[in-house]
Amino acid sequence: xxxxxxxxxxxxxxxxxxxxxxxxxxxxxxxxxxxxxxxxxxxxxxxxxxxxxxxxxxxxxxxxxxxxxxxxxxxxxxxxxxxxxxxxxxxxxxxxxxxxxxxxxxxxxxxxxxxxxxxxxxxxxxxxxxxxxxxxxxxxxxxxxxxxxxxxxxxxxxxxxxxxxxxxxxxxxxxxxxxxxxxxxxxxxxxxxxxxxxxxxxxxxxxxxxxxxxxxxxxxxxxxxxxxxxxxxxxxxxxxxxxxxxxxxxxxxxxxxxxxxxxxxxxxxxxxxxxxxxxxx
Ligand code: SAM
Numbered sequence: 001x002x003x004x005x006x007x008x009x010x011x012x013x014x015x016x017x018x019x020x021x022x023x024x025x026x027x028x029x030x031x032x033x034x035x036x037x038x039x040x041x042x043x044x045x046x047x048x049x050x051x052x053x054x055x056x057x058x059x060x061x062x063x064x065x066x067x068x069x070x071x072x073x074x075x076x077x078x079x080x081x082x083x084x085x086x087x088x089x090x091x092x093x094x095x096x097x098x099x100x101x102x103x104x105x106x107x108x109x110x111x112x113x114x115x116x117x118x119x120x121x122x123x124x125x126x127x128x129x130x131x132x133x134x135x136x137x138x139x140x141x142x143x144x145x146x147x148x149x150x151x152x153x154x155x156x157x158x159x160x161x162x163x164x165x166x167x168x169x170x171x172x173x174x175x176x177x178x179x180x181x182x183x184x185x186x187x188x189x190x191x192x193x194x195x196x197x198x199x200x201x202x203x204x205x206x207x208x209x210x211x212x213x214x215x216x217x218x219x220x221x222x223x224x225x226x227x228x229x230x231x232x233x234x235x236x237x238x239x240x241x242x243x244x245x246x247x248x249x250x251x252x253x254x255x256x257x258x259x260x261x262x263x264x265x266x267x268x269x270x271x272x273x274x275x276x277x278x279x280x281x
Contacts, residue, residue, distance in 0.1 A: 004034055006068050008093055014059045015195075018086045022196055026080055027125030029194040030058050036193055037065035043186045043206055044121045044150040047071040051114045053146070055105045055122040055132065058083055060090045062123055067094040074098050075113045077105040105132060111145065118145055123152040126198075130157065130173070137176045138219050142212065149207040150186070158185050158203035165267050171230045176223065179214060179268050183207040215272035222275045229263035229271070236260045244278060251277045 004010055009017070011032050022028040031037050040062060041047065048070040057063040057076040060083070066074050067090070074097060078087065081102060091098040099113050106128055124132065129151070136149060153161070156169075161177045162185055163169035177183045186204040191197035224244075231240050238259035241248045249259045255274040257266065266274075 005038075006034075006064050006093065008064060008090065011059055011061050014086050014089075018059070018082065020059050020082055020086065023080070027056075027127045027129075028058060028080070029123075029196060029198045031061045031123055031189075031193060032195050033193060034061060034065060036189065037062045038069065039187070040123070040150065040152070040204055041065040041069040041071075041121065043204060044119050045148060047119065050117045050119045050147070051075065053077075053110055053114060053118060053120045053122075055120075055128075056125045057087055057100070058123075059086050062121065063087065063090055063098065066121060067097055071097070073113075073115070075101065075110050077101045077103065077108050077110060079104050114145070116145070117147045119148045119150065120146050121150045126154060129153055133161075133173070134176060134223075137179075137181065138223050140219060142180050142219075143209055147209060149181075149205075151205050151207070152189070152202050153205055154198075155188060155201040155203040158205045161205055161207075166265060168264075170264050171233075172226045175226045175268050175271055177207060179217070179222065179272070180212075181207045181209045213272075215269050217272035217275040218279055221279050222271060225275050225278065226263075226271055229266070233262070233264065236262060237266075245281065247281075251281070 022030060047066060049072060051073045052066050052071045054063055054074055054076040057078050063074060063076055078100060084100065084102060087100045101108055101110060136144065136146060159169045160171055160173045161183045163174040184206050186206045189202045228240050229237060237252060238249050252259045255277045257270055257274060
């Protein structure tokens, strides 16, 4: 048995000992290489004075790396009860520094367990990843509870998050992620790094929050406008935004945007200005 940096058993042994055969319905693709999970944890920044929220720890490869890298306290939300005994072994090896909450991350509010500064780090289950990201990006008030998000996505989703106006990948996620934060693709991870290997390449995205939004806008209005504007990419704005009211063409004109324009050509500043004109209604 090869030694591991934290003295716990290798992940392959953990998975075998606890019978953690991967379940597709839970988006389970486990990272087996502790060097790689260490690299993800380090990309999140200096963890020593931060609490970390992890979603979907599974057998705990990334959890172990976060703790080894010095995270003050890790709060991990896992839906699959089969993983809890393996996670309890990690908690015992890092006394007082790991809290595991069993359940659905879409329903659990971990706030009571976390102290700022808080960094979110996760190899997200693909089925809930985008929804969680949108929630973290669209709170009513800013700054949000988190200082940074370091998240694994399918590469294609990562490209949407960082895309610039005019590009094919530019859309709702790009606007929401770049309006009040700064996303970057940190590095790619090939399918072979996972067990079982997914069909697509993955990428780690690191997102630092900005202390204030780049442009003024109401988050609920902006979210609604971008969701509608990119609803049918090939359609003009006046068609996609029709449900916002009969005077949408007047509001577009007041914001200096041609009603015949397409969403992918609008900058984040344009979307914010349009949102303000819609709210003035
Ligand atoms: N972090 C581990 C790793 O890197 O190897 C596992 C990552 S795996 C892609 C996703 C994990 O999220 C699985 O352990 C799965 O059981 C868990 N999961 C799936 N849906 C979840 C949900 N709604 N809430 C919390 N955890 C969830």
